[in-house]
Amino acid sequence: MTTQDPSNGYEAIAEDYMRARSDTGAALIGAWAANLPKGASVLDLGCGHGDPYMSVLLKAGLKVAAIDASPSLVAAFQERYPSVEIACDPVQDSRFFGRQFDAV
Numbered sequence: 001m002t003t004q005d006p007s008n009g010y011e012a013i014a015e016d017y018m019r020a021r022s023d024t025g026a027a028l029i030g031a032w033a034a035n036l037p038k039g040a041s042v043l044d045l046g047c048g049h050g051d052p053y054m055s056v057l058l059k060a061g062l063k064v065a066a067i068d069a070s071p072s073l074v075a076a077f078q079e080r081y082p083s084v085e086i087a088c089d090p091v092q093d094s095r096f097f098g099r100q101f102d103a104v
Helices: 014-020 026-034 053-059 071-080
Strands: 041-045 063-068 085-088
Touching (some): 026 053, 041 053, 071 085
Parallel strands (some): 041 063
16 A cells, blocks of 8 residues: 655655755745735745745735645744745645635
8 A cells, every 4th residue: 555645755855855945046036026016915835944935925025825745844834934824735735726816
């Protein structure tokens, strides 16, 4: 019997992933976010532990919701960004898909 991992392996490497994460791409995300109106709703798919992109999105004045399937990454995200709505689900099963967002 095979058990599927809804995190696609990220749960098993969550600690290593968080240690290795850099700010690569943060400037690009900032430039993208600057094109959205303040208060726009954004869904971050596969948000991981939130760094480095979540702080960029929040500083841009966006209303962000997030999803990741790794319980460890979601727990770390919640510690860093307790005011951001997050779901611990595989993307394909997300409850957020019943809602509308300005950007993903």
